[in-house]
Amino acid sequence: MSLKTLPLLVLNLGGEMLYVLDQRLQVPNIPEDKAQKGVWSEDDRKRVMSDIISALFNKPFMEELLKPQDIYSHKAMRTLLTRIAHSSIMRLNPASMEKLYDLMVMALKYQVLLCPRPRDLLLVTFNHIDTIRHFVSHNPRLANQIDESQRQFIEMYKHLTDGEFQLIRQTLLIFFQDVHVRVSLFLREKLQSPNGRFVLSTSGPVPQGSDVPGLIRSFNCNGKEQKRREFPSGGTYTSHMREGSFDMAGDRVIRLGTNMYSESAENTQTTGTPRRFNQNSQQLSHSTLTERRFTETKVYHPNPLAKEELNLLARLMGGMEVQDPHSGNSGFRVNLFATDQEEEEAESETDGVFAVINIQATQDHHANSELARIAGEFTDQEETSDAPSSKGDHLLSLMDEL
C-alpha cells in the first residue's frame, strides 16, 4: 500500500507516547524500593521529555523515516518506540511498555478513524508536533530541530492528492485492524463503547469540501438546474467548519491529536475484558495483556524478523544512543500501573507468554542459520552471552535487553 505512511505512524505514536509520559511523570512515584523513592523533579521531567523528543526528531532518524517504505509490524514499532523512550534516563519495564503501547495505538486509531478527511491526518500530526514543541519551549535547539522536521513533513505531504491520503489512511487502518483495547479515558468520555468499538456519530459538521447530505439536484442537457428535492439524511449534520492551517503554525481547528490527558486529572489505564469489566474500576485486568497478544497473532503483520525489516530497523535506530540507567542517578522507573505490585504481577504473567511468532524457516527465503539462531534467542528472551561483533548483532542484543 502507501509507502509514505511510516513517518505519520511514528511521529503520531511518538506524540501520544509523550502525552502519556508527560502525565505519568507528574504523578508521585513512591516505589517500595527505597533506592528509587521520591517525586520527579521539574528538571528531571524536562530532561526526560527533552531526551525523548531529541531522539524522535533526530536528523538522521528523520531522514531514514521519510524514505519511501512499507510500515512495520506492531512488534517492530514497539521495539522502536521503546528504544526512543529509553534514550532518556527513564525506564519502563516490559509490562508498562506494553500498556503504554496499547494506549498509544488506541489513541491514534481513534484519531485516524475519526479524521474528517484523510488529508486532515496532517492536521492531527501538526497538533502532535505543536504540543511537542510546547514541551521543549525552553530549549531553542530542540525547537529548531522540530521545526526542521516539520518543514520536511510539509514538503513531503503538501502535494499529495486526497486519494493518496486515503491510501495512507487505509494502510494505517490495516495496521490498527482488530485492536480493540478498552481505554478507561475513552470509555468515560463515551468515545468508546464497552465492546471496544469507537463511537461514530451521525451528527456534527461535515468535512471540508463536503456538503450536508439531503439534497438531489437534477439538470437538463444544457447544464441548467431543473429540480431540487430533499431526502431524509438519517443524521443531524451541519455545514463544515473553517479549514485548519497546514502551515508551520496556526489554528489547526480539529481537536484530534491534541493532548487529551492534560484535561484529564485522573490516571489513564486500560481496563479488562467484559467479564471482569466494571464501569468504575480502574484496575488493570491481567487478561487484557494476554488477550491483546492473542489478538495480535491473528492480525496481519509481516514476519517481524524478516531480514529486510531488521535492516530497516538497524538503519533507523543505529544512530540512537541508549542511556545507561545505572550511571550516576539510579534509573528512574515509570510505572503505568496503579501500584508496583500490579506491575510485577503483570510482568510475571507475561514472562512466559510471548507473542507467538511463526517463523516459517522453510518458506522464508531470507532465513539462514545465523538468523534462525538470533530468532531463537529473541523469542526465548535468553541472555546473549556472546559479545556483539558487528553493528547488527549489537542492535539485536540491545533489542533483547528491552
Added chain:
Amino acid sequence: MYHKEKSIQIKSSASALYNNLSVLRIAPRSLTYFAVVHANVVNMVSASWDSLNYSHRQLQSKEGTVATSSSLIMQAAWCVLPSRDLLVLTSQRGIQMYESDGSIMVYWHALESPETPTAQAVFARGIAAVRENYICVGTSTGSVLVFDVPSKGSNITLSEVLEEHKESITDMASECSGSLDCIADLVSADDSGLLCVWKSGEDFQLLNKIPGFDMCCSSVKLWKGTVVAGYGTGQIRLYEAITGILHAEVNAHARWIYSLDIAPFTGLLLSAAEDSLVRVWHLTMTPETNNVEIEHMYNECVTDTQICGAKFCDGDGYAFAVTGYDLTEIIRYTQG
C-alpha cells in the same frame, strides 16, 4: 423497506478498502458466494439459500505460485462472463485469477515494480468483466490492463494496456443492464475523479473523458448508458456516459463513499460510506428525453461502523449485504 437478517460470520475482519465485498449468486445450486478482503487474505463464504449451510475458504495473496504475506490485496471480485465465472484478486504484486469457487488459480500476472522503492505505491485495483471475453484490471499508475479470457482453460492473455489515466485507478464497471444497445461497455475511474468511457473490442476505443475536478471517485457503476459515480466528498453524480452530460448530483453522504451497486433489473442503487450509512435509491430512465432521475428510497445505519462494501445479492435488489472496517461479519438485509 428492508429488515435485517442473520449475519454471516467471516474468518477475519474486513479491511478499509473501496468496494470490499463481492457477491456471486449461483442459482442452479441455491448458493451465494461472498468475498471480503482482510489485508493479505480473501475470506470466501458460500451460503446456502436456506441459511443452513455455510462453508469457508481463505485465499492468500501470492507472488506467482508462492504465497506471500507481504503483499496486501486491494480488491477481490467475481467476473461473470457468458462462458465462465472467474474470481479475480488484485494485490501489490499482481493479479491472481481463480475458478469461481477459489479452488484453482488459473492465471497470474505480475505487476512491473521498480528496482528500488520509489515514492509511488504499486498495486492493482479496479476489476470488471466486459462483454464476452474480457477482464479489465486497473493499476496504481493509471493503466488499465485488458485480459482476453478463453471460454475455458488457463490460456488467458494480456491483450491491451489502456493508458489514459494519470492517477491510480480506483474502480471500474461494465455495462450491467444486459442491453446490447448500449455503445459504452466500460467505465474506469481514478483518484482525481476522472472517468473514462470505453467501447470494447480487439482494440478498446475511448469514447469519452469526464473530468473529476480533483474529487476522488472511489466507486463507479454503468447502467443503461448512465455512469453512476461515488466520490470522496460523499457526492453521487449521474452522467450520460457518451456525452458526459451531468443528469443529477446528490449530496448523498457525510463522508467518503466506499461502495456503489446497482440491481440491473429494477434500477435500484445502493450507496455506502464511512458515515455508517447505507442508502437505497431508485434510478428511472426516460428514453424519450434521455433523462435519468434518481429518487431516495431508504436509509440504514450500521452503528459505529465505517462501511467498506455493499452489494445487492440478486438482480432485483431484493436483498443486499454490507461489510464494515473491523467487522467480522457480513450483515444482510432483505425487503419486507
